[in-house]
Amino acid sequence: MVRTDSYTRPEIHRYECTDCLARIESEDRLIDCPECGSRVRNVAVPRE
Numbered sequence: 001m002v003r004t005d006s007y008t009r010p011e012i013h014r015y016e017c018t019d020c021l022a023r024i025e026s027e028d029r030l031i032d033c034p035e036c037g038s039r040v041r042n043v044a045v046p047r048e
């Protein structure tokens with residue numbers, strides 16, 4: 001079996017574009033902003 005990361009269940013990851021500051025939510029890892037193509041950074045969100 002191949003594990004890509006430590007997450008074993010679907011989880012929404014939140015990203016913020018470093019350029020246009022768009023907020024993106026995705027179940028998959030993102031590298032590029034779907035809006036402008038710039039890099040996104042993972043935004044840690046406190047769980048509630």
Ligand SMILES: [Zn+2]
Nearest residue numbers: 017020033036
């Ligand atoms: Zn962007």
